[in-house]
Amino acid sequence: SAAEKGGYDWFMQKEIAEQPQAVADTLLGRVNGQGRLKLDEMRLSEDELRAITKIIVVACGTAYHAGLIAKYAIEHWTRVPVEVELASEFRYRDPILTKDTLVIAISQSGETMDTLMAIRHAREQHSRVLAICNTNGSTIPRESDAVVYTHGGPEIGVASTKAFLTQLTACYLVGLYLAQVRGVKFNDEVEEVLTQLSDSPAAIAETLNRMEPIRKLARSMVGARTVLFLGRHVGYPMALEGALKLKELAYIHAEGFAAGELKHGPIALIEQDLPVVVVVPSPKRPLLHDKIVSNIQEIRARGAKTIVIAEDGDDVVAPYADFLFHVPELPILLQPLVATVPLQVFAAELADALGYDVDQPRNLAKSVTVE
Numbered sequence: 001s002a003a004e005k006g007g008y009d010w011f012m013q014k015e016i017a018e019q020p021q022a023v024a025d026t027l028l029g030r031v032n033g034q035g036r037l038k039l040d041e042m043r044l045s046e047d048e049l050r051a052i053t054k055i056i057v058v059a060c061g062t063a064y065h066a067g068l069i070a071k072y073a074i075e076h077w078t079r080v081p082v083e084v085e086l087a088s089e090f091r092y093r094d095p096i097l098t099k100d101t102l103v104i105a106i107s108q109s110g111e112t113m114d115t116l117m118a119i120r121h122a123r124e125q126h127s128r129v130l131a132i133c134n135t136n137g138s139t140i141p142r143e144s145d146a147v148v149y150t151h152g153g154p155e156i157g158v159a160s161t162k163a164f165l166t167q168l169t170a171c172y173l174v175g176l177y178l179a180q181v182r183g184v185k186f187n188d189e190v191e192e193v194l195t196q197l198s199d200s201p202a203a204i205a206e207t208l209n210r211m212e213p214i215r216k217l218a219r220s221m222v223g224a225r226t227v228l229f230l231g232r233h234v235g236y237p238m239a240l241e242g243a244l245k246l247k248e249l250a251y252i253h254a255e256g257f258a259a260g261e262l263k264h265g266p267i268a269l270i271e272q273d274l275p276v277v278v279v280v281p282s283p284k285r286p287l288l289h290d291k292i293v294s295n296i297q298e299i300r301a302r303g304a305k306t307i308v309i310a311e312d313g314d315d316v317v318a319p320y321a322d323f324l325f326h327v328p329e330l331p332i333l334l335q336p337l338v339a340t341v342p343l344q345v346f347a348a349e350l351a352d353a354l355g356y357d358v359d360q361p362r363n364l365a366k367s368v369t370v371e
C-alpha cells in the first residue's frame, strides 16, 4: 500500500533512500573507537580464522556481485586467496575444499536454493561456512558455522539495492576483521579504511542528494535498445551490477565488461549514439585512471554516448563525457558504496519511464527457492 511505501512511489525507491541508514545499521556496534572490530556473532574462534588458507565466496545474482567486489578488498587486506563463484556452478565442478577453507555464502533472503546447496556441499567436505545474510533465522545462516547479519531491514523490491550495499559493508567488515585477527597490515591502512567505512553512510546520503540529473538522463533514454557498462578494478563488478539492474527492471539488453577487455571484443559493438556507462576509479590511482580515460576516448571517437561516473574533483574525464556524474571520495575499495547508487536509480527510473513495474519485474522472484 501507499502507506507502506512511506511516501515513495515504489519500494525500491524507498529502499534506495534507506541505504545510508542500512549501511550504518550494518556497522552498528561492530566498530569501536580504537579502530578495532568486534564481530560477536562470528562463532568461529580466532584460531580457526588464523588457520584459513583460502576463501571461496558463493552467491547468486546481485549478491554474487557483492562477492566479486569483496575479493578485491579481502585479498588486499588479508593476503588470503579468495575465489568467487556462482553458487549454481559450485558443487558440480568438484571444488577443492578442506577444513581450512572458509566458504562465505552471501544471501539477502537466506533461502536461495543454489546457495544453500553450495554450503551443504562445503560442510560435507568439512569446510567452515560463514553466512552474510539479511534475514534472521533463515535457512542459510541456520546451516552455517557462523553468520554476520547485515541488519538492512526488509527488502521488498525484487531488484536488490540496500541489501547489496549492506552485503558489501559486511564483506568489508569480515575482511578487516580477518586482517585484524591474522595481524596483517592492521595498524596502518586497515585502521584508516575502518574510519572511512564508518563515514560512508554520509557519503551515500550525499550521493543520493545528487540524483536528479540521473533521473532526467534515464527518462531521456527510453529509446535505448542496448546499454553497455565498463569498469576496471572494483568498477568491473559494478559494471556487471549496473547491467543486471537494467536487464532486471527495464528489460533492456545490457552487458558489463572489464574496460581492459574492450579491445578483445566489446569495442566492435560500439556504434553511433550507443550509450556506454563508465565507472571511473579515483585519479589517486593514476595507472587505473589513465587507462580508463583512454578507454573513454576510444569509445567516444567511435560515436558512443558516454555516461561517466567519476570521483569529486575528477575533471580530466569531463571533455570526453556526454554526461558526467560525480560521487564523493572514498578509498577505491569502498567506492562501490557510492558509485552503484546512480546505477540503481538509473535502471529504476528508466523502467518506470517505460511503464514497467519497478518492484515486481516480469518473470523474476525476490527469492529463488528452486535449483
Ligand code: G6P
Pocket: 060, 061, 062, 063, 106, 107, 108, 109, 110, 111, 112, 115, 158, 159, 160, 364, 365, 366, 367, 368
Ligand atoms: C533473486 C533476486 C536478486 C538476488 C538473488 C539472490 O534473483 O531477484 O535480487 O540478488 O535472487 O538472492 P539472495 O536472497 O540469495 O541474496
